[in-house]
Structures are given as C-alpha cells and as structure tokens.
Amino acid sequence: MRYAYYTLAFLVVLLVSVMGFRGxxxxxxxxxxxxxxxxxxxxxxxxxxxxxxxGRADRPIPAGTVPFGRSADQADPAFLKADDxxxxxxxxxxxxxxxxxxxLTVNEAFLRRGQGRFEIYCAPCHGKLxxxxxxxxxxGMVATPTYHDDxxxxxxxxxxxxxxxxxxxxxxxxxxxxxxxxxxAVVAYVRALQRSHHGTLDDVPPDQRGGLK
Amino acid sequence: xxxxxxxxxxxxPLQILIFLGVLGGVAAAGIxxxxxPAYLRVGYQPVQPVPFEHSxxxxxxxxxxRYCHASVxxxxxxxxxxxxxxxxxxxxIKIQSPLLEIVRxxxxxxxxxxxxxxxxxPDYVYFNHSVHVNRGVSCVECHxxxxxxxxxxxxxxxxxxxxxxxxxxxxxxxxxxxxxxxxDSPTLAVQGRLEDAKKFIHDWKVMPPTSCSGCHR
Numbered sequence: 001m002r003y004a005y006y007t008l009a010f011l012v013v014l015l016v017s018v019m020g021f022r023g024x025x026x027x028x029x030x031x032x033x034x035x036x037x038x039x040x041x042x043x044x045x046x047x048x049x050x051x052x053x054x055g056r057a058d059r060p061i062p063a064g065t066v067p068f069g070r071s072a073d074q075a076d077p078a079f080l081k082a083d084d085x086x087x088x089x090x091x092x093x094x095x096x097x098x099x100x101x102x103x104l105t106v107n108e109a110f111l112r113r114g115q116g117r118f119e120i121y122c123a124p125c126h127g128k129l130x131x132x133x134x135x136x137x138x139x140g141m142v143a144t145p146t147y148h149d150d151x152x153x154x155x156x157x158x159x160x161x162x163x164x165x166x167x168x169x170x171x172x173x174x175x176x177x178x179x180x181x182x183x184x185a186v187v188a189y190v191r192a193l194q195r196s197h198h199g200t201l202d203d204v205p206p207d208q209r210g211g212l213k
Numbered sequence: 214x215x216x217x218x219x220x221x222x223x224x225x226p227l228q229i230l231i232f233l234g235v236l237g238g239v240a241a242a243g244i245x246x247x248x249x250p251a252y253l254r255v256g257y258q259p260v261q262p263v264p265f266e267h268s269x270x271x272x273x274x275x276x277x278x279r280y281c282h283a284s285v286x287x288x289x290x291x292x293x294x295x296x297x298x299x300x301x302x303x304x305x306i307k308i309q310s311p312l313l314e315i316v317r318x319x320x321x322x323x324x325x326x327x328x329x330x331x332x333x334x335p336d337y338v339y340f341n342h343s344v345h346v347n348r349g350v351s352c353v354e355c356h357x358x359x360x361x362x363x364x365x366x367x368x369x370x371x372x373x374x375x376x377x378x379x380x381x382x383x384x385x386x387x388x389x390x391x392x393x394x395x396x397d398s399p400t401l402a403v404q405g406r407l408e409d410a411k412k413f414i415h416d417w418k419v420m421p422p423t424s425c426s427g428c429h430r
Contacts, residue, residue, distance in 0.1 A: 001228050005235075012239060022251050025258045025366055033248055040336035045290040046325075056325065120277040124302070135274045140306045172301045177283045 078180060087180050088165070089158030097158030104181065106188050114189030117182050121174055130193040142170055147190055148197045160187045250370040258366035259329040263315050271396075272360040278352055278394050285352075289341040293328055296320040331367050332356070337429050346394075348419050349387040349410075353396040354379070360396045376428070380421035384410040387419070 032038055043049060043057035052059070061067065069076030081087035086101040100106055125134040130147035137144060145152065152160075164183045167173040178186065204212060246252060270276050278285065281298050285291035296319035303313055319326045332355075334340050346352070352359065357368025369375060379386050385402045387410040392398035401410035413419070422428065 001225075001232065004232055008232075008236060008239065012243075015243060019247055019252075022246070023255045025256045027259055029259070030250075030254045030257050033253070037337050038335040042336065044336070045288075046293055054324065060323075120279050124274070124276055124280065135276075136302055136306065139274075139302075141302065142305050170305055172297060172304070176295070176297070177280075 081180075085158075086184075089156075089161035091158075095158075096156035096162065098156045100157060100184060100188065104184055110185050111188055111192055113182065114185030114187070114192075117178060118186050118189045121177055122186065125171075129197075130190060147194050153194050153198075157184075157187050157191070160190060250372040250375075254367050254372075255370050256366055257331055258364055259331060261329055261364070262327050264312055264364070266363050267359045267365055268361055268363045278359075278396075285342045285346055287343055289339075289343065291342045296326060331365060332371060334371065339428055339430055347390075348417060349390050349393060349401075349413060350379075350383075351388045351393045351396065351398070351400075354386050358396055377423060380423050380427075383419055383421050384414055387413055 045058065047057040048055055049057040066080060067076065069079055078087065083101075083103075084090045084092070085097055086103060089097050091097055104110070119128060122130075123134055125132075125136045125141055125144045126147070127133040127137075127144075132144040132146040134141070134144060147153070161183055163171065164178060164186060165173060165175045165180075174183070201209065201212060270281075271278060281294040282291045283294070283298075296316050299313070299316045300320050303310075303316065307313060315326055318324075345355075355369055355371070357366075359365055359368075384407060386400055387402075388398055388400050389409075401407065401413070
C-alpha cells in the first residue's frame with residue numbers, strides 16, 4: 001500500500017514539473033478544453049474572414065455611399081454631413097468659419113470635453129500647453145508649431161477644424177478618432193489655451209490676485 | 214482449509230478506500246488548478262508581427278489608451294488601431310526601422326497588420342467595453358498593468374466566475390471615472406473611499422447583471 005502512495009506522490013511531482021504553475025508565460029495559443037460554441041459561424045469586429053478575398057470581415061465602405069447610421073429606422077444625426085458649417089468648418093462662400101457653428105453651445109462642459117480629447121489625441125505632439133513641446137519631440141518628431149504665435153491665434157476656427165479633420169503637412173487626419181462635435185470642442189479648448197497664454201492681470205478677478213503682479 | 218490471504222489483508226479494503234479517496238482529492242485539485250482559464254489562459258503571450266512595446270508607448274511616453282484604442286468609450290469593441298494611427302508618429306519617428314516595415318506596408322496597401330488576438334472571449338459572450346469604462350471599471354481590472362508590459366500577455370483568467378466576482382461586488386473594483394484610463398491609479402476602495410464607490414454605484418445606476426442573459430444571448 002505504501003508503494004501506491006509513493007507512486008501517487010511521484011505522479012504529482014511529475015505532473016507539476018511538466019505542467020508548471022499558473023500564469024507562466026506561453027506563446028502557444030491556449031488549449032480549449034470544451035470548445036463547444038466558442039467559435040460560432042459569425043463575424044466579430046476586426047475579425048478574419050475566409051469568404052472575402054481580402055480576408056477581412058469588416059467591409060470597406062463602397063465608393064459613392066455614406067453610412068446611414070446605427071439604426072435602419074433613424075439616420076445618424078451626422079448623416080450626409082450636408083451642413084458645411086458644422087462638418088467642414090466652411091461658410092457658404094467656401095471661406096473658413098470664424099467662431100463656432102450656431103448649433104453648438106460653447107460652455108464649460110464643452111470646453112472640458114475638448115480638454116479631455118485634446119490631452120488624449122493632441123498633447124502627445126502639441127503638448128498639454130499647446131506649445132509644441134509634446135513627448136514626441138524628444139523622440140524625433142519634426143517641428144510641431146506652437147499655438148501661441150500670431151498666425152495660429154488669428155487663424156479662423158473653421159481652419160483649425162479643417163486641420164484636425166484632414167490633417168496638414170506632417171499631421172495626419174484625426175477624423176477617425178474625433179467626431180465632428182469633439183473636433184469643435186478641441187478647437188474651443190485650443191482657443192482657451194491661446195487665451196491663457198496671453199492673459200493679463202486684468203483677467204484675474206481682483207479678490208484672487210493675491211501676490212500676483 | 215489453507216489460508217489464501219494473510220491476516221494483514223483484513224485491513225486492505227479500508228486502505229484501498231482511503232487511497233481512492235486521496236486519489237480523488239488529488240485529481241480534483243489537479244483539475245481545479247490546471248483545467249481552468251486561470252492556468253490555461255493566463256500568461257498567454259503570443260509573438261506579435263510587430264514587437265510593439267506597450268511599456269514604452271503607454272508607460273514611458275504616457276500616451277493614453279484611447280489614443281490607439283479609440284472606440285473603447287463608445288463601442289462594444291475596443292478597436293485595434295489601423296496603421297494610420299501608428300503612422301501619425303512613425304511617419305516622422307523611426308522611419309527607417311525594419312521592425313516597422315509591416316506597419317508601413319499596411320499603411321500603403323490598406324491590408325491590416327496581422328496582430329494576434331490575446332483576450333478572446335467565447336462567441337457566446339457579449340462583452341461591451343463602453344459600458345464598463347464609462348462606469349468606473351478601469352482597463353487594468355481585466356487587462357492588468359499593460360502599461361508595464363513589454364510584450365502583452367493575458368493577466369486575468371477571464372473565466373465566468375471571475376467576471377461574476379466583480380458583478381456581484383462591484384464597489385470594490387470601481388475607480389473614480391477620471392482614473393479609469395490611468396492604470397496606476399488605486400480603486401476607490403483602496404483609497405478608503407468605499408462609501409464614495411457605493412454612492413457612485415447608486416447614483417450612476419451601476420447594476421451589473423448576474424443573470425445568464427446579461428452576457429449570453
């Protein structure tokens with residue numbers, strides 16, 4: 001009987017030495033013990049397809065079509081993007097809009113939204129202060145302009161919107177990451193940053209001036 | 214009548230029963246330890262086509278998760294970025310690197326980079342990223358400290374019981390909404406603000422389903 005326990009102990013040691021412990025790194029795909037319905041005949045986002053020639057389950061948008069929206073009954077509010085002021089930042093005569101589209105309300109929540117988006121998508125290059133000193137600069141990103149010179153301070157809001165949407169020079173378009181409304185929010189925050197760098201003592205409420213001179 | 218069995222054999226049936234009990238216990242322990250996702254999945258660290266370092270980009274450079282995984286706040290899927298996202302910087306930085314040739318090729322042709330999926334839910338699980346990150350559940354709760362991983366590995370088992378641990382007691386895992394994408398931030402409970410977490414759960418109507426149809430359809 002003793003030998004049965006010895007054998008069992010040996011088998012346990014053998015098993016542990018072969019199988020190792022939980023959490024050990026492994027490059028091989030995990031074993032699926034009961035793969036019953038783990039892999040169904042359906043596509044998930046960004047999945048591979050053996051049916052389509054390009055191997056992609058996500059289909060590119062066919063030429064000459066626009067996405068209607070997420071529901072078949074109701075169009076996305078941005079459907080057709082026909083409003084050039086809102087979706088291109090341009091006036092009817094093709095010039096860039098000054099100010100913001102009339103259907104947007106610029107308030108604190110809008111600026112906070114812009115700040116949040118700016119710090120995710122813009123700050124890596126433009127810097128959190130908009131001075132062009134983002135983290136990428138120390139890794140070899142070519143000159144990123146500061147927002148605080150006269151050229152960019154006097155640039156129409158619509159042109160900044162257009163730059164975010166379509167990119168400019170070495171900057172790539174960010175339309176895939178920022179919705180049109182978010183782009184306007186970022187424009188508003190860029191304006192706030194510019195304003196902050198050209199503040200004077202008169203901008204500070206008298207009771208908060210403290211030791212400021 | 215000769216004796217076929219020695220006298221010591223009288224104890225044998227009981228000894229065999231005890232041994233079978235021990236054997237069953239060892240087998241159950243082995244299956245529990247080895248045949249669950251905590252062993253089978255955790256640690257999965259495939260070799261990716263491009264040796265992208267999260268520890269450099271998300272850790273050292275401090276780039277927000279959402280810079281690349283842009284859809285995570287508004288979609289069920291946290292998207293893997295297109296090559297254009299990489300090229301935002303890599304059209305100017307390390308433009309000669311042979312390691313990035315696959316990315317440049319992908320950008321030129323539009324064919325995706327063949328990244329290897331690590332966190333794969335079974336097809337009968339309907340997980341939604343946006344509802345989690347918009348309700349104070351940080352990336353780190355399910356993906357571990359990706360900002361410290363040179364090569365990404367699966368850090369949590371993603372088994373159903375593991376999901377339910379949190380669904381049954383979300384207050385312990387909730388973060389301040391502004392800390393959700395800061396993987397080094399402590400949970401509210403760790404900060405000693407469990408009451409705030411409970412208030413958040415009440416005010417924001419965080420009601421994680423524990424019924425089957427919450428996640429399975």
